Amino acid sequence: MSEQVFTNCTNAGPVSVYVKDGKVTRMRPLVADEKDFKPWTIEAGGKKYSPPKKFAVAPYVHADRRRLYSEERIKYPMKRVDFDPDGERNPQNRGKSPYERISWDEALDIVAGEIKRVKDTYGGAAISGMTSSHHNWGIVGYKMGPFARFMNLLEYTPVLDNPDSWEGWHWGATHTYGFYWRLGMPEQYDLLEDSLKNAEMIVLWSNDPDTTRGTYTGQDSALWRQWLKEKGVKMVFIDPFYNFTAGVMDGKWIAPRIGTDTCLAMAIAHVWITEDIYDKEYVRDRTVGFDEFKEYVLGNTDGQPKTPEWAENESGVKARVIRALAREWAAKRTILSGGARGGEGGACRQAYGTEWARMMVLLQGMQGLGKPGRTIWGTTMGAPSDTKHWFPAYADLQGRVSTADIAKYVPMNPTKQRLWRLTLPDAVLDPPVSWYGEGFCGQSLEQQFTHFEYPMEGYPEIRLFYRYGGSFMGTMSDTTKWVKMYQSPKLEFVVNQDIWFNSETRMADIILPACSNFERDDVGEWGACGGYTCHASSGCNYRIVVRQQKCIEPLWESKSDYQILTLLAERLGMKEEFTDGRTELDWVKAFYESSDLPGLVSWEEFNKKGYHIINIPDDYKSTPSLRWFAEGRDCDTPDTNNPKRNTEKAKELGTYSGKIEFSSESLKANFPDDEERPVSPKYIPSWEGHHSEMYREYPLQLMSPHPRFTFHCHYDKHTDWLDDIPGHRIKKDGYAWWPARISPEDAALRGIQNGDIVRLYNHRASVLCIAVVTERIRPGIIHSYASSAKYDPLVPGQADSPDRGGCVNMLTPSRMVSKNVPGMTPNSCLIEIEKWEG
């Protein structure tokens, strides 16, 4: 058979897939026709900047072929050997007992039978289920589509996701400048042009864009930063780790102790106020509540002026460096880059992370946020990009099989009960649990103040857990609790549906093998997530919608998620309701037809060629983010979800006052007495930091940022080629260990050498890693990436057994950001470390 080339898309870029005799032989960044590209040009400083005609995908995408054929694939339906739905269930053996291969018929009968039994016995709300955050690309198969549609038909109890990517920004920054419809991120339109034309300095504060790569946009923006470097734009990195962007940008490195960033920010404000070097006119016209904030900074309310010397004591950063930074920032047109999307950043996922995120906005508020070169920009979005042509993205309601209007029938779930992802183990083991906040609060600021309690009055506790994906041992907090939860007899039945074995897979009674996006039909636009991050594909040099062609038949006995759920629905007598009478390819075509693509390319051409590039129009007009606000004009950006846009309030931000709030009106109205998220931001020492009791026994701070060579659990373990990259996993004695980075000082104190196996531990757990001794980490801190896909306890099934897979999240606290802020806090974690003699 001759070679065929298919198109597909991953969560970090489009690919061309070469297939010979039914086997994939090559996967490379998508090769598009030269003529299809119309590169944009930005003129700045007498130079013209224009991207090459190619797609710069993330590293792991080049290893996707290996992942496709991985021995870590779930190949067949399986049943835990000591699970019998009609007899002994042995839930205590979840995580411990082996599995046996069963037929699809048997597996589907058991799963459908259990769903029916639980629904009939307790009601649909006794069924719960959830996905992980990131799915293989493609809107038809996306977790929010078929899975949500299926679960809604069952009338299940949904588990609300905590906004883990945004935490401090979501719960904090929204109360300073609105943007709740972006979960606390500012707009990013045309900021590449703004930076090239106007920026003199960029402060990357808790941001490593060369690693986090615009989340879904691969490495297109790496070149933009090269342009900025060549232009001589000074880069400052505030990060306890000398991160990869700092490395290639050759920036100034400032490494604070974890948990003290807010303190550093306060000291910068102190310099600006006392030296009178901030934008007073802007503060007067565009902000409210500055006086209250100023009193605190000057120490008039608590007797402690927030001087650089005070901050040096807390953060370990020299007062003179803080002063120099503050003066440079004020003197030069400075962009603040506070995480992967402008905001985000590991500093927001910790105790009182709200205060840091609020301070990021307020610092720029003092320097004229939105003025040329004075903005908040992640350096990863905001290339010139067409926003007129719409194509649905996975987070758009119109991009989901479960909610889109293209469906004849849209199932509604009447169940009001909710669970909170971070407290799910507590909810099962030790109910009741309660919290404030409706998950991703993207509709209003008030959603953050809704109170929930589980179990909800009139509803049952959950008995059946349908887990789709299985990454949480490596990604949630204090995860020994998840093992305990799974072993609870209260969960009468657990099913796991995934493509690869992940850290939770072996906690299930039945395991179902799904197939990857290369084995089914789909469609998706590169980088576009829609919803709360609308127009995210401006992080790519070109908008490209990819017809994700089925390249090969599903491997082993795997089936597409859609097929699996269809077969279950059939057994439950609701096949037609589930499928809406459509195949996956029918849905692809229906989404195409619902979009603006038919005006640009015919279905036949799109389907055959496999992609369409949406170039910018000749009369493209740049509308830099927040320039409208800084200049007192109506919002002129295409930020479609901004509710004030095109209304009489179009000049306003999304806060109560419509201005930047140094003193938050929304917090004043709802939680006026909250000391932990005060009306005006404060520096509050971490509840698990260098001042806490625990520090005496566990004097090292663990930081666990996003992994450089994988996308969370995606690719780790399932793509062993990555273990050949020194620094992803490191092989020793035939085992691929997870690295923990330690300073030479801390290593010497403990007799640890580079390459030693070490035990990271605290009262919560022990994790075995391989030591990497490096000057890249501030002494007192251990750096080990989050998101190991491998949970490998020395004693399987025993929750507190040391894990040698590298799930460092077993060590992190399950305590929330603050009492009314139910966010995750992995970067507030104290540990000790010792050489492991085994």
Add this chain to the structure above:
Amino acid sequence: MKKYAFIIDIAKCENCNNCFLSCKDEHCGNNWPGISLSQPLHGQRWINIRRRERGEFPFIDVAYLPQPCFHCDNAPCVRAAGNGAVYRREDGIVIIDPEKAKGREEIVSSCPFGAIWWNEEAQIPQKCTFCAHLLDQGWKKTRCVQACPTSALSSVFLEDKELERLIREEGLERYGGERQDAKPRCFYKNLHRYTRAFIAGTVATGDKLRSDCVEGATVRLLKDGNPVAEQKSDAFGDFKFDGLEADGSVYIVEVLSSAGERHTVEIELKKSCFTGTVRV
């Protein structure tokens, strides 16, 4: 006759490993008849990204040196193998013939740069082929070059004369220490980031109670009493003299404050270092 060569800018390499992984995708599990047999799943690094950290906390930097086969003009591997087992094509690409080289493990050590790997299972020496099988099919670039997001890694196809001009204009260097006689066709920009050392430091005023960074102080580097470089400290009071040979030479760093004070620090340069804070 035009020939291929690699051009690699160390200052643009962020160690993303796109090149390394795309090479694996192209060659693992794929035989390219006449050019190469499948690369084993693990253990070979046809493009080997070397890593270096310099300096000490918090005055450090890092550099990455992606190293493919250099496709040397005067290749020791070609000479050592003899008999056409390793040969150089007219376009400059050096190929190990998978058939003729079978069983000849000694070819591995004939490369002074460590670019050849031994395939235990197939009993052949292997290395980067410059993706000759693709170029022969009309591709313009190798897999790794296509995959590089910043163009840190690039290739050219030039007459010797044009290449020489490029080397001059761009200040390109060969990597490979003593064995320049092999004439590698792989040229590096900003090579000092990997091979040389720096002396960095910072200038401040005042004492423990109140100190400030000193911008614009004149900092001179002297060797054997002679000034070799001069800089002004930046806004953070920092200075950094790079591109120095870490051969144990003694340097004097001389800081002149605006008030005319002169402070000196003596450094015996064995590896990149930080002078400490110079107080003026």
